[in-house]
Amino acid sequence: GAVVSQHPSRVICKSGTSVKIECRSLDFQATTMFWYRQFPKQSLMLMATSNEGSKATYEQGVEKDKFLINHASLTLSTLTVTSAHPEDSSFYICSARTFNQPQHFGDGTRLSIL
Amino acid sequence: DAKTTQPPSMDCAEGRAANLPCNHSTISGNEYVYWYRQIHSQGPQYIIHGLKNNETNEMASLIITEDRKSSTLILPHATLRDTAVYYCIVRVGAGNNNDMRFGAGTRLTVKP
Numbered sequence: 001g002a003v004v005s006q007h008p009s010r011v012i013c014k015s016g017t018s019v020k021i022e023c024r025s026l027d028f029q030a031t032t033m034f035w036y037r038q039f040p041k042q043s044l045m046l047m048a049t050s051n052e053g054s055k056a057t058y059e060q061g062v063e064k065d066k067f068l069i070n071h072a073s074l075t076l077s078t079l080t081v082t083s084a085h086p087e088d089s090s091f092y093i094c095s096a097r098t099f100n101q102p103q104h105f106g107d108g109t110r111l112s113i114l
Numbered sequence: 115d116a117k118t119t120q121p122p123s124m125d126c127a128e129g130r131a132a133n134l135p136c137n138h139s140t141i142s143g144n145e146y147v148y149w150y151r152q153i154h155s156q157g158p159q160y161i162i163h164g165l166k167n168n169e170t171n172e173m174a175s176l177i178i179t180e181d182r183k184s185s186t187l188i189l190p191h192a193t194l195r196d197t198a199v200y201y202c203i204v205r206v207g208a209g210n211n212n213d214m215r216f217g218a219g220t221r222l223t224v225k226p
Contacts, residue, residue: 002160004157006157034213034214036216043201043216043217043218043219044152044158044216045216046213046214046215049213091155093157093158095157095158095214102148102160102163103160103213103214104160105150105157105158105159105160106157107156107157108155108156108157110155
């Protein structure tokens with residue numbers, strides 16, 4: 001089945017650091033990639049949608065200057081959390097899909113900001 | 115998008131069938147029913163989806179009522195590894211920006 005790889009799986013860093021998370025579709029070309037965030041005991045919340053080669057579309061309340069998304073190729077999207085603070089600590093999950101196919105998800109990145 | 119309603123939790127005995135219900139009474143004609151599950155500390159896993167016909171794959175069966183207002187996901191022989199949160203999502207099938215919006219889901223606990 002379709003495989004989406006996310007890296008790193010866990011990050012612990014100091015407040016003020018910028019953190020980059022990579023999402024790759026390993027066996028298919030992803031026309032669209034999505035980024036979600038999940039806080040403890042809550043469901044996944046969509047942060048943004050990105051199509052290859054174009055700017056990401058952010059959900060209401062998600063700061064685009066805080067969460068930089070780059071979707072430079074059909075197999076790679078990156079999420080950069082800029083100047084991270086403790087309230088940005090969360091489980092970040094990416095997903096990818098190609099046209100008319102279900103989304104497939106990565107295994108998530110647990111971000112802890114000290 | 116049509117809203118879905120699922121019970122917050124269910125238990126199932128190992129080896130028995132797990133039947134997870136989902137109500138989507140406001141579903142429109144071009145919306146599909148998708149099921150995902152999330153095992154603790156992992157990303158969601160795609161299970162199955164359908165439009166109006168019943169569907170079966172190696173993981174599960176999806177039964178959609180004739181009026182499409184509800185559906186049931188069936189895990190025919192539940193194992194302890196099926197313990198997870200199961201999400202029923204209704205979305206338009208085609209189109210690039212078909213993002214999945216997650217509700218609270220059903221927490222299924224398979225017991226020995």
